[in-house]
Amino acid sequence: MFLQGQGFHSIFVNGDRFFGDFYSAGLLHLVIPLKKGKNKFLVRVVRGAFKLKLIRTEETCSINPRDMLFPDLRQDTLIDSYGAVVVLNHTDRVLKNVRLEFGDDEVFEKTEIELNPLLPYALAKPAFPMKQLRQPRGNELNDVGQHSLVITLLHQDGSNNNSTTAVSLALSVRAKGHQYRATKKSEIDGSTQYFAVVPPRNFDPKKSYALYLSLHGAAVEATGQAACYQAKTKAFCIAPTNHRPYGFDWQEWGRLDALETLNLVINQHQIDPRHIYLTGHLMGGRGTWYIGALYPSKSAALGPAAGWITFASYRDVIYGKIDLSNTPFASSDLENDVFGMVENYTHLPIYILHGEKDSNVPATESHKIVAKLEKFHQNFIYHEKTDAGHWFGNESVDWQPMIEFFRRHPNPMSPLSIRFKTPNPSISSTYAWATIHSQITPEELSSIQADAYDEGRSKLKPKILRDCN
Template structure:
């Protein structure tokens, strides 16, 4: 029966000296497994639970998988592929109901099905696995990133064992292929990051990036890419590519010989020991300076190559003109976004990428990408600092609402088009963020994602002009979302405009974004100078995300990730600052509007006055609240929490993080550590167009990797880098137990995600730990890469998590400002 069930179609494609065999599947099994993933730390996945605990049985047709919530039996069922080899299962809504939004956000069962396939190999060999569709997959028990958006570029090197090889894919529509007899090193051309050659610019060395897979059983650390364009050659050493892995690699090419528009052949040679391991030809386009174009840059987030798109100012950019930052919708490329705009005679349009067409919903690393592009565009185009504007469509409409509320002093005006304000209300592809919970652990997790609840930050729009555009026939993002925010603004906002386009669907032509009234609205809005703003009213959920508004900075909170607010009034005539604060422990005030030797009186929260005599005309004063009194702090301990390093766990994946894998355990534990690191790297690549260095604990030398965040995989007994980095941390993980201050749990199936500060005041250590291989396998799921998901500073859980959701979490919460465990900010299991 199994031989018949997993029939393989073999397609042979000749490739130079290699004859690649592409295997497609005709038959498979599927099960409505009830797995639930979304934008939360909590997930449920019975199959992953069984796999981690070694209890998953080889599926067979009509065989029992598990029992449902009401005792009903759930069976594997046979399915057939269509003519293209695609398997589709249309059971997208849950058969189990629950009132817990963490288990069933929005009532939608996203990816509840698993599809099972197997292939019998006559020998041990390496291959490329390419599964289009699906969220996560397990190949012979090893987790890999899926391809939920059907992009097609996940070419995952795998090792086939002799005999039966098993593939489990979580998803409802997949096109799986196994490619045999592949070259050890392959250049893939279906996921390029390339700039345009702009004729009017001085084009010398430009940067591109391409994906390379290494299906050999050796790490490759001495590879180079040689490029040839119009007779000009350039050679670039590329970063190490681990065995059985893929990586996006940066290369240089010389465009100095290109002087006319058109498409040019760019030859890419992958060199190993000076010999060509693979060769591909790409097309790179040269455009006029008046056309929209792509421009690449190296991201400070992870050192990867990203791009932004530009629609130039009419007649060429001129200093002191306007700058319009545009953020795109889901599935839209930044260059497509830029091309939707006609050139403006008074400014330049810059379109950020969110790192991918879907990326992070303009939150988390998408938010950081927007800020990176904003700073790069300001440096390049030298705009009038008073004329910076923000706009976007669909998911980019959400990005506009979110970035506008999070950084209100960066924009003169914002214009969300066809957007939704909050992921709690709309959700998008990964589902909604739950709105609330009665469970203390779930409340703590939701608190870590407070930045996504945009309506709670709506007061920040008060100093901005806001123009809302929405089609009244929009069925993708219904107009009710625009009306919701119109109602919110109407209660307090003195300066917003609202227009519903009659009969307008989600996209009604380029005017869906390039709407003339928006730019007319922008024209009569300017960012006021800080000297002209004497009243501040600002809310943030975290100083690590947004700390400063004008001349005030929220340096530390009392309750981490709860909303903090400052309402301040500055009176230069009387030399006073008065106001009130909420959830703030440390506050910095720039006294730049007071001359030297001025006696300034500060009164906050109706507490005792603070009197201070300025030393210069640019003093900065730091105040700390202690025992219900504000007092001046002369020295700030930079090792404590601060806006550069405030938490949460997701913050560890910044500052060019490096993954350090433990190798000092038994073979199973070491392999689980490596599997997890490679899965995270694949997910980072897929979701964030990123690239990560993965090294072993043996290779780790602190001085060599200074200035970078570190992600440790393993525990104190199997990762030799642990002791030097985490010896003072109150959370410790061994092979048999986890301790967190006074709390202790024993077992071989425990896991933890947490952070700990490095000596550098902006850097962190992220820890992905398990007490044993089972614990590490339970930690495989990387929900922290889902845009908007909330992860506190630490989270300790057992193998019950994928089976029982929040009941499997032992402890979660936040360190206090001194990086100490504080029971006030901890939630634990009953």
């Protein structure tokens, strides 16, 4: 039996817990075991109304048509990337000899992959290569200019339970210069992920360009984030996905996904390393503060918009002040201590944007960090848009004064004076020419003060660390 639904955190079926669709993305398509007679469903609802639907199936396995991932086709290039589909085991036994077939050696090279054995009632999302051989012809496009492909799932176990299912998908074909979706096989976990790209106007592959890495907010897809930007004459706008359509808070794999996407685009195009900028809205604004603090030399400037600063500061706004300082959560959440690492922004120009009447993330969140910056920072702007709420159109992210601020601030690359803190060298260890290799006291912020001189000498003032160079 399939379960489809949205608008709930999780569901218990006869006491067994299954994940839900928190943001009503419409992707949920699960196999659930039912018993004869009465079955009990307990739904944990988080945002009001929810939907549930049960669908009977006779196949041993299938493809989830709601959660397929493919790159856009582009008129100016041939795709050589990856796609992925979710495969579900409908049975109470391990399924072997399950294969996926894709392509017909016409538009795409024919590919066949054998899946790892599928555990009972489990799902997998295997990545498979997509090598485009030629552009689709006019008669191979539908009425809206999309190219249709068929993916076939085959299961053969030598019994009468063999099954073959196929799903059809339509790939958009993007004109030269238009926004597009690209995919990658992530080195984090081998999964297929996507990111959205707004190429520069009149893009010339021989020229060097700036890069704006824009982090999306909660319940916002990377494609939606990128769609808010007008194409720039001298810059790429790149929106990573936080390692799923929505991801969460740009921590852990979200942080790694953002950095992986950044490095991938740098390797694919001629990006000027002195003109890489980090920005984002809501959860992406928080991600800008967070990633900017951990890796201050990766960006020339920061542009957080409507972002909360830390979980603790935002939680206090919603639930009132809660003291977790003496709990295990405090040490495990040390990497979130943006206030403790605020001096890492010393050489980073910052443009902060917030709506005066933001009821989602109150402007007081930005006021907290501004109060810290005012004590030492020499190059930041805080703009609070009068009478504006949480979202005031595309300029909530594509704010032209912020873009102009970016253009005026190239990265000095190697500042002579460094003030740097890290929660853990395995997360962030290097700022420009200084590296922290290990800590004497784990679960505390380690800091380094270093000054370089014209004669090539340097002066270090380390604290709670070992082996720095």
